[in-house]
Amino acid sequence: MALTEREQQVLRDLEQQLHSEDPSLAQTMDRVETVGRPSPRHIGAGVALVLVGLTVVVAGVAVGHGPVSIGLGVAGFALAVWGVTLMLTRVGSPKSSSPSSGSRRTSSFMDRQAERWERRRDTER
Template structure:
């Protein structure tokens, strides 16, 4: 359910007041809000590939009889696997997201509007233009 204009204005005023009274808490909350992006399928796929290659290198390192080569392959495989996991867990910002608290041309609405909301708005515009 969408907030009314009055409720949106009250929330913006409260946010501005928080920025004035406790800037460190406001910064922490802003950081938490912006870091809550989504997982990218491309990052998950690339990370999974790196993990598999890293595990293959570790297994190859165990199979090799030379101690120096075995250690190097094991370390390289472990490093690739760790990099793959960090890549998989990387969150990306959704396209079109902006700071909705200031300078928002949409009148205070969140920049992340659902697909159905956009379709409803288009339908309303078409219906209004026909009348």
């Protein structure tokens, strides 16, 4: 749902007020950080590892009792734990504190959107 011109103006005024009253908070809020975002690839690979790990554990139980069964059980459990940790891994790095990020070769989608927003906001002033 798009904002009306009035709502956009109110948001711009609130943003300017925040920048003037608490610049450090405004700078913190302006930064777009990708840390904490889950990666779909990590989630998919993690789910696959958990399934493979559980399959190996079941195979270890089916083999019977003995050193091979214990080894398969431990290996399957390790694979499942690795899959869970991979699913919970967050990707990305915090955006540099400098406003110009021309030294970077690639930027994430959110970084590009933030840069476009800053350029648009600067041209409106």
